Amino acid sequence: xxxxxxPSRFAAFLTALVLAVAALAGAAGARAAEGRGQDANxxxxxxxxxxxxxxxxxxxxxxxxxxxxxxxxxxxxxNEIVAKYPDSALAVQLVTNQFVGDFDFYEFRGRxxxxxxxxxxSSLCFLHRIGELLPxxxxxxxxxxxxxxxxxxxxxxxxxxxxxxxIVSPFVSAVRRGKAADSSGQDLFVARALALxxxxxxxxxxxxQITDCGTRIYNLGDIGKAAAWRGxxxxxxxxxxxxxxxxxxxxxxxxLGIVVQALLRAGKEAExxxxxxxxxxxxxxxxxxxxxxxxxxxxxELAVAAADLGDPNLALGMxxxxxxxxxxxxxxxxxxxARRGDAxxxxxxxxxxxxxxxxGEALAELIDASVKRNERxxxxxxxxxxxxxxxxxxxxxxxxxxxxxxxxxxxxxxxxWRITFQQAITAAERAxxxxxxxxxxxxxxxxVRIETGLPMLD
Numbered sequence: 224x225x226x227x228x229x230p231s232r233f234a235a236f237l238t239a240l241v242l243a244v245a246a247l248a249g250a251a252g253a254r255a256a257e258g259r260g261q262d263a264n265x266x267x268x269x270x271x272x273x274x275x276x277x278x279x280x281x282x283x284x285x286x287x288x289x290x291x292x293x294x295x296x297x298x299x300x301x302n303e304i305v306a307k308y309p310d311s312a313l314a315v316q317l318v319t320n321q322f323v324g325d326f327d328f329y330e331f332r333g334r335x336x337x338x339x340x341x342x343x344x345s346s347l348c349f350l351h352r353i354g355e356l357l358p359x360x361x362x363x364x365x366x367x368x369x370x371x372x373x374x375x376x377x378x379x380x381x382x383x384x385x386x387x388x389x390i391v392s393p394f395v396s397a398v399r400r401g402k403a404a405d406s407s408g409q410d411l412f413v414a415r416a417l418a419l420x421x422x423x424x425x426x427x428x429x430x431x432q433i434t435d436c437g438t439r440i441y442n443l444g445d446i447g448k449a450a451a452w453r454g455x456x457x458x459x460x461x462x463x464x465x466x467x468x469x470x471x472x473x474x475x476x477x478x479l480g481i482v483v484q485a486l487l488r489a490g491k492e493a494e495x496x497x498x499x500x501x502x503x504x505x506x507x508x509x510x511x512x513x514x515x516x517x518x519x520x521x522x523x524e525l526a527v528a529a530a531d532l533g534d535p536n537l538a539l540g541m542x543x544x545x546x547x548x549x550x551x552x553x554x555x556x557x558x559x560x561a562r563r564g565d566a567x568x569x570x571x572x573x574x575x576x577x578x579x580x581x582x583g584e585a586l587a588e589l590i591d592a593s594v595k596r597n598e599r600x601x602x603x604x605x606x607x608x609x610x611x612x613x614x615x616x617x618x619x620x621x622x623x624x625x626x627x628x629x630x631x632x633x634x635x636x637x638x639x640w641r642i643t644f645q646q647a648i649t650a651a652e653r654a655x656x657x658x659x660x661x662x663x664x665x666x667x668x669x670x671v672r673i674e675t676g677l678p679m680l681d
Contacts, residue, residue, distance in 0.1 A: 267304045267311035274300040275326065287341050298335050301328070344641040346381050349670055350374065352648045357663045364397040372416035373667040376679060379420040380671050387420060398429055418446040419679065423458070436475035440466050444485045451488050452677055460489040467498070476502075480524030487531050499528055503537070523549040530559035535568050542572070550581050558588030562595060570605070580622040583612050587626040591633045602634055621651035621662050625669040632673045640673060 274297040281293035305314045313323065320329040340348040357370045371390055379387035391413075398413045414433075417426040423446055430442040447462035463485035469475070470482050479502045486495035502525065526541035542556045553576055557569040566589065573585040586609045593602035613620075613627050624647035631640040651662045668679040 264308075264311045264313070267308040267313045270300045270304050270308075271313055271323070274298075278326075278331070291338050291341055294335060294338065298331075301331075344638075344645060346670065346674055347383060349644060349648060350377055350381065350383075350667075352652070353377075353663055353666050353670075356648075356651055356659050356666075358660055360393070362393075364393055367394055367398070367412040369412045369416075370664045370667075372412050373664045373679060376416050376419045377667045377671050380675055384420075391416060391420065395425070414442045415445040418442075418449040421449075421453075423450065436470065436473055436478050440470060440475060440478040440481050443469070444481045447485050448488060456490065459485075460491065463489040463491065477522030477524065480522050480526070480528045483528035484524070484531055487528075492532075495528075496532055499525075499532060521545065523552040526552055527555050527559065530556040530563075533560075533563045533565075535560050535565045539568065539572060550578060553581050554584040554588045557585045558592055561589050561592030564596070566592060566596075566598075566601065579612060579616060580620060580626075583609060583620075583623040583626040586612070587630040587633075590630045594633050606630060606634055618646060619650055619654075621647045621654060621658070622665055624650055625666055629669050629673050644670065644673070 277293045277297035277300070281290045281297070284290050284293070301317060304311065305317055308314055315321075316323050317328050322328075336351060339345060339351050342348055354374055357374065360368060360371055372394060375387045375390040377387075378384070378390065394413050395417070414426040414429040417423075417429070426442070426446050430439060430446065433439040433442065443462050443466040447459045447466070450456075450458040450462065463482070466482045466485050470478055479498060483495045483499045483502075486492075486498065521541050521544065523541075523545040526538055526545055529538035529541060538556050538560060542552055546553050553573075557573055560566075561569040569585075569589060569592075573582055573589060576582040576585060586605055590602050590605045590609070593599075593605060609627055609630055613623055616623055618624065624643055628640040628643040628647060631643055647666065651659060651666065654662070671677070671679045
């Protein structure tokens with residue numbers, strides 16, 4: 224007998240049949256997934272037990288080399304759990320930094336990173352210790368933190384690009400989402416850090432989306448500077464011209480000092496000098512009024528440009544008016560003047576600087592200038608002045624100690640600077656929270672300068 228169903232009832236019957244088959248398949252899939260998870264748990268658990276035994280062995284040895292070997296092997300096993308058995312409960316706990324019993328994977332990872340300090344005078348150990356000084360990055364990222372980006376640049380420059388990428392990637396993602404910005408809504412540092420890490424195309428892509436004059440022109444200048452360091456004179460010249468054209472089209476004014484520096488770096492001295500003189504002439508009345516009123520006379524970047532062009536009177540005149548609000552201009556201007564042969568005027572100015580750390584940095588720049596001019600006796604005399612500043616501070620000023628380390632590397636060329644730089648970090652670790660918060664980026668900039676001979680950024 225054939226069972227006949229009405230079309231509507233047949234459709235309902237067919238739908239119910241499909242749903243029943245799907246439910247059975249889903250249940251089978253769930254059981255299979257559960258089985259896979261159970262299958263993954265057993266070997267994952269075995270690897271975890273082996274890793275914990277290695278950690279225990281590391282804890283019970285006094286031999287640093289043996290401790291390092293045990294911990295690295297334990298780390299390899301834990302990473303193998305995540306890579307080979309991602310369905311296991313252990314893998315989930317590890318990648319989410321959950322405790323496994325009383326085992327803290329996050330703390331363990333910190334211990335692995337600290338193994339670089341088995342060589343306490345190595346630059347990678349210095350980077351690890353400076354990183355521990357930095358205030359943690361708040362998540363989600365809403366600000367482009369120059370201290371952490373400096374750490375990324377330093378790792379890239381000093382031989383650990385994997386760690387550099389790990390640090391910088393979240394900031395790049397935040398910029399792409401429009402989340403990491405300064406008060407005016409513009410990214411301030413990420414593109415500049417990327418340029419120093421050799422990622423010029425990405426740096427330019429970010430920079431060309433910025434409309435703020437200062438941020439965009441600073442970024443173009445720093446990307447051009449990085450190109451010049453790589454020996455890419457063509458890109459350095461193209462970016463200097465791009466900065467000049469952008470400043471002209473947008474009516475940017477104080478940023479012209481950056482453009483002048485970029486043109487000089489690209490070898491366009493005549494063009495740089497013309498732009499500088501036109502800028503000074505246009506704003507001369509402002510400069511004169513400021514001098515009479517003891518107010519802000521001019522952009523600090525223009526004072527640096529004046530020093531680059533070898534106009535000591537104008538450079539020092541501008542410097543006197545901008546140094547209180549922009550103390551970084553003091554070593555920048557004095558170092559440039561000294562390298563161009565105006566060492567006496569630069570030293571006389573440096574001796575009047577009240578801030579000890581700034582005076583120390585200025586002396587370090589003068590030492591560098593003297594060495595570059597083959598004036599060894601002058602450099603030695605300046606070093607004695609810097610050493611006196613360090614002694615008078617009882618070794619408690621980390622920034623000053625870092626500048627002495629920089630000067631030692633320039634003057635002596637050997638590794639004695641490492642002891643001094645280690646002292647600088649130790650002084651920072653013992654300092655107040657206020658000092659610890661602010662000292663990280665300057666220490667990183669100094670370390671990169673020591674190791675590469677190039678400033679991280681002006």
